[in-house]
Amino acid sequence: MEQILIKNAHILPIDGKPIEKGWILMKNKRILSIGPCGGEELPPCEECIDAAGGWLLPGLIDAHSHIGLYEDSLGFEGADGNEDTDPATPHLRALDGINPMDPAFREALEAGVTTVLVSPGSANPVGGQITAMKTSGVRVDDMVIREPAAMKFALGENPKGVYHEKDETPVTRMATAAIIREQLFQAQEYRTRKEKAAIDHEIEEPDFDMKMEALLPLLRGGIPAHFHAHRNDDIFTALRICNEFALKPVIIHGTAGHLIADYLKAEEVPVISGPFLTDRSKPELRHLTERAPGLLAQSGVLTAITVDHPEFPLRLLMDAVRIAVRGGMEEEDALRAVTLHAAKIAGIDDRVGSLTPGKDADCVLFSGNPFDYKSVVNAVVCNGKLVYRR
Secondary structure, three states, rough: OOOEEEEEEEEOOOOOOOOOEEEEEEEOOEEEEEOOOOOOOOOOOEEEEOEEEEEEEEOEEEEOOOOOOOOOOHHHHHHHOOOOOOEEEEOOOOHHHOOOOHHHOOOOOOOOEEEEEEEEOOOEEEEEEEEEOOOOOOHHHHEEEEEEEEEEEEEHHHEEEEEHHHHOOOHHHHHHHHHHHHHHHHHHHHHHHHHHHOOOOOOOOOOOOHHHHHHHHOOOOOOEEEEOOHHHHHHHHHHHHHHOOOOOOEEEEEEOOOHHHHHHOOOOOOOEEEEOOOOOOOOOOOOOOOOHHHHHHHHEEEEEEEEOOOHHHHHHHHHHHHHHHHOOOOHHHHHHOOHHHHHHHOOOOOOOOOOOOEOOOEEEOOOOOOOOOOEEEEEEEOOEEEEEEE
């Protein structure tokens, strides 16, 4: 198996103190060991990279994207993110629509982004199953970290606008919430009937329902509910529904969420903040600001940063981090928002998000301080393989 040593790097492990001049050894797709450069002999390796003072970070993570579902340079032919023929599609899997041959994957990898959550779009109140995956690979099945990683829901203007044009339901926020509740109530009943039938053989099992089956991991607490919500009334609707059905909420975008950060902190609700590089293209983006992730993090909310690819290309994720810092976010919080905190929100922090022995060998080497716009990516390792070198 490939063995890689990177030495003479300024290492930011994320879950520990920085190492001013250190080395990291990766073997068998995992981080084997890490330490400071000193007088001792470094571990032997098949491939050695001299960082020459560059900065080494864990591979970057975007916890909300549509990469591979909306393919680069294509229109309808490559648009596979929204099945807008039915407002409730929990049985759809992002996995089945992702094209890892999309050039955006390679561009993201060369920018240091090694892990993404790929989500169905926000046309439907109940959108489908989200996939956590690596950006390096040919066959999507081999790139998966967790599947499903979450269930996608959407509130606000997107489902209203899509179905208003069709003269179909939902055209109001009331109907959007009602459709979500109806699916969850049906799934609860379906689960109860299955459980009773398993105990009492005289009770007939319900007919197989693919939609209901898809919602069972959510109801059992195995995966979180990712709610697309910009306005605070929509965020509170998401929390109301999650409290009614004992779901684990994650707020996607949360454009106005910094205004209710104390509520989000009190209920321990994570927010995947962004994109904040865009314009206010619709009314619910009224409170859009690059200060949002910093304000959320300062309030104690578990915060990640997203560019919402293809809204903004995934290769610009580090630029979004820099802009969040310019907007007042602490550098440490900003880096965690695209590494360890993003991994925690995704439920994959046992695999990725920090340079910790035993975790996946994913890392990115910058030529200098990553917050310096002049710094470039010199090397990327994903799953223990050197996948890019400048």
